[in-house]
Amino acid sequence: MPEPKKEKTHVTVKVQRQHAVDVFIRVRLDLPLRELKLAYCNRLGLDCDAVRFTYNGSRIHDHETVSDLKMEDGDVVDAWYDVLSG
Amino acid sequence: MKQQNVDDVVRLLCLYLCVMLLFSNKANSVNWSYVHYMEDLEKVKEYDWASAVSKYLLESIHKNHRDISQLKGSSILLLYFLCEHTNLVEVKTANRVPRLLKWKISDLRKSLKDFTHLSQLADDKVHNTNLEETADEKKIFGALCAIDGGKREFSGQQQHEEVQPMLTDNDTEATAALVLLGKKEDEICEEEEQQKYEIHVGEEDEICGHHGDEVQVFAEQKQNEVKVCTEQEKDKVEGNLSNLYGLNDFNSSSQPSLHLDSFGTTQETDSGTTLVPNTLSTEEAQETDSGTTLVPNTLEQPSDHAMEVIDKLKKQIETLQQEKKNLEIENMEIRQKNEEALQSHKDEIEKLNSKLEEAQGTNEVHQVTQQATANKIKRLQKEKEELENKLLSIIVHQVTQDYAPKIDAEGKAKKQESPTSRILRVKERDDRKKEKESKARKLKRLGGQIDMTELINTNAWAKIQQLWKEGKANAAVWHVASQILCVEVSDIQNLLFEDPLSSRVMDSYAYVLMQDHLGAQPRFDLSTPQPKSFIFPHYLRLVIENKSAKQVNQTLQKQVDKALPARFFLFSILFQAHWTLLVLDKEQCKWKFYNPLRIRHGTDGYCGATDNLRKVIAEYINSQTRQMLNIKITEEVEIVKNSPQQSSGSVDCGIVVISIIMKYMMNESQTSAITTDECRKIRADLIHTFLK
Numbered sequence: 220m221p222e223p224k225k226e227k228t229h230v231t232v233k234v235q236r237q238h239a240v241d242v243f244i245r246v247r248l249d250l251p252l253r254e255l256k257l258a259y260c261n262r263l264g265l266d267c268d269a270v271r272f273t274y275n276g277s278r279i280h281d282h283e284t285v286s287d288l289k290m291e292d293g294d295v296v297d298a299w300y301d302v303l304s305g
Numbered sequence: 306m307k308q309q310n311v312d313d314v315v316r317l318l319c320l321y322l323c324v325m326l327l328f329s330n331k332a333n334s335v336n337w338s339y340v341h342y343m344e345d346l347e348k349v350k351e352y353d354w355a356s357a358v359s360k361y362l363l364e365s366i367h368k369n370h371r372d373i374s375q376l377k378g379s380s381i382l383l384l385y386f387l388c389e390h391t392n393l394v395e396v397k398t399a400n401r402v403p404r405l406l407k408w409k410i411s412d413l414r415k416s417l418k419d420f421t422h423l424s425q426l427a428d429d430k431v432h433n434t435n436l437e438e439t440a441d442e443k444k445i446f447g448a449l450c451a452i453d454g455g456k457r458e459f460s461g462q463q464q465h466e467e468v469q470p471m472l473t474d475n476d477t478e479a480t481a482a483l484v485l486l487g488k489k490e491d492e493i494c495e496e497e498e499q500q501k502y503e504i505h506v507g508e509e510d511e512i513c514g515h516h517g518d519e520v521q522v523f524a525e526q527k528q529n530e531v532k533v534c535t536e537q538e539k540d541k542v543e544g545n546l547s548n549l550y551g552l553n554d555f556n557s558s559s560q561p562s563l564h565l566d567s568f569g570t571t572q573e574t575d576s577g578t579t580l581v582p583n584t585l586s587t588e589e590a591q592e593t594d595s596g597t598t599l600v601p602n603t604l605e606q607p608s609d610h611a612m613e614v615i616d617k618l619k620k621q622i623e624t625l626q627q628e629k630k631n632l633e634i635e636n637m638e639i640r641q642k643n644e645e646a647l648q649s650h651k652d653e654i655e656k657l658n659s660k661l662e663e664a665q666g667t668n669e670v671h672q673v674t675q676q677a678t679a680n681k682i683k684r685l686q687k688e689k690e691e692l693e694n695k696l697l698s699i700i701v702h703q704v705t706q707d708y709a710p711k712i713d714a715e716g717k718a719k720k721q722e723s724p725t726s727r728i729l730r731v732k733e734r735d736d737r738k739k740e741k742e743s744k745a746r747k748l749k750r751l752g753g754q755i756d757m758t759e760l761i762n763t764n765a766w767a768k769i770q771q772l773w774k775e776g777k778a779n780a781a782v783w784h785v786a787s788q789i790l791c792v793e794v795s796d797i798q799n800l801l802f803e804d805p806l807s808s809r810v811m812d813s814y815a816y817v818l819m820q821d822h823l824g825a826q827p828r829f830d831l832s833t834p835q836p837k838s839f840i841f842p843h844y845l846r847l848v849i850e851n852k853s854a855k856q857v858n859q860t861l862q863k864q865v866d867k868a869l870p871a872r873f874f875l876f877s878i879l880f881q882a883h884w885t886l887l888v889l890d891k892e893q894c895k896w897k898f899y900n901p902l903r904i905r906h907g908t909d910g911y912c913g914a915t916d917n918l919r920k921v922i923a924e925y926i927n928s929q930t931r932q933m934l935n936i937k938i939t940e941e942v943e944i945v946k947n948s949p950q951q952s953s954g955s956v957d958c959g960i961v962v963i964s965i966i967m968k969y970m971m972n973e974s975q976t977s978a979i980t981t982d983e984c985r986k987i988r989a990d991l992i993h994t995f996l997k
Contacts, residue, residue, distance in 0.1 A: 235851060268779065271789070275860040276848045278789035295852055299844055303805040304882040304959065 230285045234259050234272075236298040246285050253281035259298065271299040316343040327358045330377045350449075358382070384410055392430045393417065400439045696952050700978060704741050706905070707946050757801065760989035765996045769797065783813065783995040790816055792995045800988045806884065806959025808843055810991065811877055814963060815840040817994055822970045838969045839868035840875045846918045861925045869929060873969050874922070877962055880914040884959040886966065887915050889922065889938070896942035901951040901961035909944055916940070947977035957984045963991075 231245045232255070242262060246255050252272070256279070260267040272279040274288050274296050323339045324330075342352060362378035369375040388394045388408040393416040401407050420426060438446075761769075772782065772794045784791035790813045799807060819840055826836060845864060849857045868874060874889035886899040896919055898912045923938040949964060951957040961979055964987055968975050 237847065273844060273848060275856060276842070276845055276864045280789060293853070294856060297844065297848055299808075301807050301809045302879060302882065303799065303807045304879055304884055 230290050230294075231292050232285075232290055232294050232296050234296045234298055236270075236300075239263070239298075246290075248286045249284050251281060252279050252283050252285070252288075255296070256281070269300060271301065273297045273299065312346055315346060316340075319343050319349065327354070327379050328361055328377070329379060331375070381410075384413055387423075388413060389436065390432050391426065392432070393426075400441050402439075402441045402445055404442075692952060692954060699950070699953070701741065703947075703950075704737075757803065757985050757988065760985055761801070761992060765993055768996045769801065769992075772797070783997075785813070785816060788816060797992055797995060800992050803955070803957070803985070803988065805882075805956045806963075808879060810995075811879075811884070811959060811963070812842050814991060814994065815842065815875075815877065815966070818966065818970050835870040836868070837871055837972065838873040838875060839871040840877070840966060840970075841868070843877045843879045845876060846878055846880075846915065849921050850917060857921065858925075861921065865922065865925055866929075869926070875966055875969055876915070876918060876922075877966070878911065878915055878918075880911050883911060884962045885911045885915075886962045887918065887942070888969065889919075889926075891926070891938070894938045896940070898942050898944045899948040899962065899965050900944065901949065901958040903944070903946065903948060903950060912942060912944055915942070945975075949976060949979035951979075951984075952981055955981070955984070957981075960984045960987050963987055 227248070229245050229247055231243055234242045234244060234255075242259055244255055244258055246252070256267055256270070256272055259265070259272075260270060274290065274294070279288070279296065320335050320339055320343060324333060324335050328336070328339065330336075343349060358379055359382070362380065362382060365377040369377070385405050385408070388410070389404070394408045394410070394412045396407050397409060398407060758766075772780070778793065778795045778798075780794050781791040782794055782797055790809070792809055792813050796807050796810045799805060800810070819836070822836055822838060841864060845860075848860055852860070865874075872891050874891065876887040876889075878885045878887055883902065885901070888897040888899065889895075890897065898909070898915065900909060900911055904910070919940045919942060923940055926938050949961050951961050957979075961984070964979055964983065965975060967987075
């Protein structure tokens with residue numbers, strides 16, 4: 220008898236940012252991605268309000284979860300700082 | 306031998322006598338007070354040594370009667386006193402001078418064997434008679450007194466001591482008399498303190514209160530005695546030992562001077578009391594205890610009266626002192642009030658001074674700031690003129706360069722050109738000149754003359770001021786929840802102060818423009834309007850980098866699919882802190898790159914940064930639309946040479962990019978220049994948009 224497949228509960232995503240080290244974060248599927256943002260900012264000592272996160276070019280809302288965005292293992296989330304330029 | 310040495314020997318002998326016999330003490334040391342009396346040998350005999358010795362002895366007995374070993378003074382006198390007043394010892398030779406030769410004192414011991422107390426003596430053994438001066442004594446003392454007959458005057462202080470109740474009928478009276486004698490001669494007792502003295506007086510008054518009457522009697526008789534004494538001065542020369550007195554120094558004027566009574570006269574006047582040869586005088590006392598001695602000598606009746614007066618005076622003094630205290634308290638209160646008033650005045654003055662200083666300081670500050678601002682304005686105006694001139698020259702130079710390659714190409718083709726083409730070329734040249742002149746004129750006309758603050762309306766100003774008052778630079782002024790877009794106070798500030806544009810503002814304004822653009826498009830059915838231009842967020846270039854093909858595809862599907870109907874794809878590019886714009890014209894299949902700071906020589910690095918973006922987008926569009934439109938988009942890009950340029954030194958690249966985007970959205974033709982005022986107007990528009 221083949222064993223029944225275990226249901227996937229977590230996804231590992233990569234958070235990348237310009238001029239910074241990539242960070243891999245394992246996220247539960249039903250966890251609001253606000254937690255991911257907080258984890259990343261805490262890890263790197265950043266101000267969470269000043270950092271923007273995008274997935275596939277769209278901004279990530281706090282309440283969205285991994286399953287909402289259909290994230291998969293190895294997907295990349297971008298983190299941005301708002302930059303002044305002229 | 307010198308006379309002085311003889312005198313010194315005499316003095317020393319006298320002192321020895323005093324120490325060893327008359328005023329003996331336990332230590333056998335000489336008290337300095339005796340030395341004083343030995344200075345003048347002539348006066349030595351004038352002092353009343355008898356009374357002094359007696360008093361010293363009695364005082365010592367009084368003090369030390371509990372402990373005889375501490376007794377001081379000439380205690381042997383007590384034995385002779387006993388012999389004199391009792392029959393215990395047989396008188397061997399009567400009328401001897403001095404009297405102590407009358408008895409053999411060692412016999413006293415035998416006769417006193419049977420008695421433990423003197424009170425056990427039988428009455429018959431005690432003499433109740435008074436002492437009387439014998440004939441021999443009279444002769445001897447008379448002779449002595451005759452020598453000093455001229456010195457008969459006494460000071461008034463001696464009066465109460467001239468008469469001493471010495472003899473009594475029995476032993477008790479004798480002791481009482483002794484005590485009284487001690488009382489009368491207190492002042493002579495040299496070392497006694499006044500306090501002790503007073504205690505003695507009190508005790509003795511209790512012991513022998515009845516003698517006070519005797520003293521009073523003496524006091525009353527005083528005047529008579531004085532009279533008698535003065536009249537019968539010569540007769541009284543035969544006085545007893547107590548007549549030995551002197552010290553003319555003590556003739557005080559406050560009290561009447563008296564002559565010493567003779568033994569006989571007092572006997573006549575007062576039968577109850579008798580005079581004693583050993584009467585005392587107060588000269589010594591005055592010398593030893595100056596000041597304290599005279600007070601107890603006053604008589605009791607006058608003293609009572611004086612006490613009343615003293616009491617009255619004391620009361621008056623007390624009342625006066627109270628008044629004085631009250632006055633002092635009032636004075637203190639007045640002083641305190643004055644001080645308080647002074648302090649309050651001082652405080653007010655200080656406050657006024659500080660206010661004056663502040664006012665002066667603020668005035669100075671205002672003047673200084675006004676001067677500084679005036680200078681700054683002048684300097685800025687100068688800079689502005691210089692920059693405008695520079696800008697003009699740059700634009701002229703740029704225009705000339707734009708046409709330089711054409712000229713070269715024309716120059717090359719010149720040889721092969723026909724005459725008709727030459728005419729065309731001349732025409733083009735003329736047109737170019739005209740265009741150049743018109744641009745220069747326009748730039749000159751529109752040079753930065755407008756102030757940023759004039760462009761902002763009052764509502765926006767009010768909002769800005771309110772935001773500044775709140776003081777939260779990170780507070781969101783404008784936001785779109787669905788897109789997670791926001792503009793913060795700091796961004797408004799940057800727009801106002803002509804600072805660099807933030808990515809937030811760029812994306813937010815792009816969103817606003819897109820909404821306006823979509824709203825302005827004609828609708829032919831109920832479907833969503835088809836945009837003519839589409840603005841992509843600035844991060845799209847970065848999003849598609851370092852991603853798997855699958856994720857890039859997903860991203861492009863999300864981002865590009867909705868833009869496919871549009872003709873112009875506008876990509877604001879943020880690279881190395883500089884805003885540029887990449888535009889895809891889908892109809893012409895052309896990429897255009899607008900750089901507000903165009904690189905004149907070499908390759909444009911900013912444009913190179915968009916290579917990947919162009920490639921990815923082109924591939925995607927080709928894959929999506931090839932069948933429908935049969936077009937192929939290449940990666941080739943044209944760097945627009947006459948794109949509007951930001952003025953040198955400014956940070957208006959973002960504004961310039963926005964202006965280009967706006968032209969695309971409004972479907973207007975692009976201009977080749979933008980002035981500072983236009984940039985400011987755009988900034989003002991942005992501020993108004995976000996502060997609505």
